[in-house]
Amino acid sequence: MRKTAWGGYAWLGPMFLFLLAFELWPFLVMFDQSLHFLNYTQPAKNGQFIGFDNYRKAVFDDNFFHSIRITLLFLVVALPLEFLLGLAVAVLLSYHLWLKRFVLPLLLIPMILAPIVVGLTARLNLNPDFGLIGIFLRDIGIATDGLLSSGTSAFFTIAAVDVWQWTPFLTMIFIAAILGMPREPFEAAEVEGANRWHIFRRITLPLLRPIIIVGLLLRLTDAFKTFDQVFIMTGGGPGASTELATIFAYKVNFASWNLGYGSAVVGLLFFISFILTFVLLKLMTRFGRRPLT
Amino acid sequence: MISARGSGWRGRLIHVLEIAFIVAITAASLVPFLWLVMTAFKDRTDILSAIPRLLFTPTFSNFYEAFVVGEFDIYLKNSLMVATGSVMLCLIIGLPAAYAFSRFRVFGEKHLFFYVLSTRMAPGIALVLPLYIFFQSLGLLGTVWGVMIAHTAFNLALVIYLMRNFFEDIPRDLDEAALTEGATEWQVFSRIILPLARPGIVVTVVIAFLFSWNEFLFALMIGGSGASTLPAGFPGLVTPLGTYWGQLAAVSVVVSIPVLIMVWFIQRGLTRGLTFGAVK
Numbered sequence: 187m188r189k190t191a192w193g194g195y196a197w198l199g200p201m202f203l204f205l206l207a208f209e210l211w212p213f214l215v216m217f218d219q220s221l222h223f224l225n226y227t228q229p230a231k232n233g234q235f236i237g238f239d240n241y242r243k244a245v246f247d248d249n250f251f252h253s254i255r256i257t258l259l260f261l262v263v264a265l266p267l268e269f270l271l272g273l274a275v276a277v278l279l280s281y282h283l284w285l286k287r288f289v290l291p292l293l294l295i296p297m298i299l300a301p302i303v304v305g306l307t308a309r310l311n312l313n314p315d316f317g318l319i320g321i322f323l324r325d326i327g328i329a330t331d332g333l334l335s336s337g338t339s340a341f342f343t344i345a346a347v348d349v350w351q352w353t354p355f356l357t358m359i360f361i362a363a364i365l366g367m368p369r370e371p372f373e374a375a376e377v378e379g380a381n382r383w384h385i386f387r388r389i390t391l392p393l394l395r396p397i398i399i400v401g402l403l404l405r406l407t408d409a410f411k412t413f414d415q416v417f418i419m420t421g422g423g424p425g426a427s428t429e430l431a432t433i434f435a436y437k438v439n440f441a442s443w444n445l446g447y448g449s450a451v452v453g454l455l456f457f458i459s460f461i462l463t464f465v466l467l468k469l470m471t472r473f474g475r476r477p478l479t
Numbered sequence: 480m481i482s483a484r485g486s487g488w489r490g491r492l493i494h495v496l497e498i499a500f501i502v503a504i505t506a507a508s509l510v511p512f513l514w515l516v517m518t519a520f521k522d523r524t525d526i527l528s529a530i531p532r533l534l535f536t537p538t539f540s541n542f543y544e545a546f547v548v549g550e551f552d553i554y555l556k557n558s559l560m561v562a563t564g565s566v567m568l569c570l571i572i573g574l575p576a577a578y579a580f581s582r583f584r585v586f587g588e589k590h591l592f593f594y595v596l597s598t599r600m601a602p603g604i605a606l607v608l609p610l611y612i613f614f615q616s617l618g619l620l621g622t623v624w625g626v627m628i629a630h631t632a633f634n635l636a637l638v639i640y641l642m643r644n645f646f647e648d649i650p651r652d653l654d655e656a657a658l659t660e661g662a663t664e665w666q667v668f669s670r671i672i673l674p675l676a677r678p679g680i681v682v683t684v685v686i687a688f689l690f691s692w693n694e695f696l697f698a699l700m701i702g703g704s705g706a707s708t709l710p711a712g713f714p715g716l717v718t719p720l721g722t723y724w725g726q727l728a729a730v731s732v733v734v735s736i737p738v739l740i741m742v743w744f745i746q747r748g749l750t751r752g753l754t755f756g757a758v759k
Binding site for chain 1: 497498500501502504505507508509510511512514515518526527528529530531571572573575576578579580582583584585587592593596597598599600601602603604605608609610612613628629631632635639664689692693694695696700710713714717724727728731734735738739742743746749750753754757758
């Protein structure tokens with residue numbers, strides 16, 4: 187580290203300017219807007235300062251509450267499945283390493299695709315009239331109208347699509363971590379005649395713990411952001427069965443054009459993700475490799 | 480690592496089942512996308528056939544409809560401009576910042592990671608609304624520049640963080656030596672650090688390009704109809720009169736194939752890039 191303190195700031199100048207102009211300032215403008223009444227359906231009252239009324243309204247809004255609940259359920263259903271599948275594939279791949287070279291690049295495809303393409307792929311495949319999976323399900327008598335036509339099945343479908351898209355991410359980081367582990371404990375265990383299950387439980391899993399925590403936390407915050415896939419698949423429907431908090435916030439702002447209230451909703455979402463990030467950072471520094479060395 | 484150890488027919492059966500499981504999972508991640516790619520080359524009757532058709536006469540009519548008759552050629556140009564432009568902006572602003580965070584004692588260094596995470600973790604809608612309101616007053620809505628700046632806003636933090644991480648891998652002795660020889664900071668940065676960090680820059684560029692190229696909500700709301708990118712053009716093909724599956728699939732192919740190829744080249748760096756260096 188060089189001590190030339192002032193010289194260093196010149197290098198950061200462009201970054202500070204950009205942050206001030208395009209991140210901090212717009213955020214303050216939005217915060218200001220959240221304290222005002224702004225709705226294109228009632229232009230007469232527009233621009234009126236109403237303090238924290240929009241926030242109060244959001245906290246007691248059943249629809250907002252519902253969307254938060256859907257988001258939580260979505261996380262609770264999708265994440266454990268992703269974790270178990272991701273771990274299983276990574277561990278099995280570590281037993282059959284020669285497969286990794288062919289399998290891993292193919293496995294990564296779903297997570298590289300644009301989220302909007304993922305949603306479209308799901309919609310096309312699930313179509314009961316001409317989709318590959320849809321036709322199959324219809325023929326065996328499940329979901330004859332398609333999985334996206336009823337509330338419950340639509341909800342589980344968007345969770346399943348998330349599993350399809352993001353399990354490879356966990357496989358990718360778990361296999362990288364497994365292959366980076368020190369060899370000695372494994373060799374010692376093999377000499378002592380431990381079976382694979384024991385080696386997995388006693389050595390692999392404990393050594394993998396920091397990475398599991400990092401991976402799951404990254405997934406948690408990313409899944410909280412899910413929007414594009416659900417937007418193109420169901421648009422939040424049928425009814426409000428797949429209306430994640432992000433979809434709700436979009437609708438309030440860009441479908442109802444209730445921008446004052448919408449700003450408050452977005453402000454609250456920001457606050458939630460802020461807390462999630464804070465927790466993530468704390469846990470990552472505690473369990474993971476230190477992010478700042 | 481550990482090899483499959485079982486002997487006899489049971490061991491062999493487990494061995495085969497494990498491989499079958501891996502192959503099945505791989506097929507499951509691949510087949511739905513392949514179906515979409517096939518759809519892109521089918522004509523209307525083949526797409527809407529109630530019996531899944533694996534054999535069909537391939538046609539380019541969907542690509543023709545979308546990119547020649549339709550406006551997706553313009554969207555493609557917008558996509559290229561936005562992604563290239565925002566990656567360049569990210570590098571111009573981000574590389575010096577990353578250098579400062581790696582080599583100087585500057586304030587804010589400890590908060591860098593928090594800043595990176597908070598812009599990556601905030602839902603798109605939470606970032607797009609402030610910019611939407613702000614750009615409305617600046618007249619940047621519906622312009623390529625607006626989308627470019629918006630994408631820079633969410634990619635910049637990641638670029639700075641990743642590049643700092645890569646700069647840290649370069650031993651400090653190198654630049655200390657050059658400095659005592661009388662080189663300026665700028666010479667150290669441009670002649671020593673940047674050339675040595677080239678593999679890291681490639682990884683960072685690909686990841687930033689990928690995020691910008693695939694991004695949907697910013698492009699839809701800020702680009703609007705004036706500067707729509709390829710992903711932002713999707714909803715336009717889902718109309719009350721029907722869904723243009725063929726064209727949607729064709730556009731999907733054009734969106735997906737270039738990034739799949741790019742990412743294939745940086746596979747090793749991908750893990751590090753997508754986990755903020757937490758997994759190397």
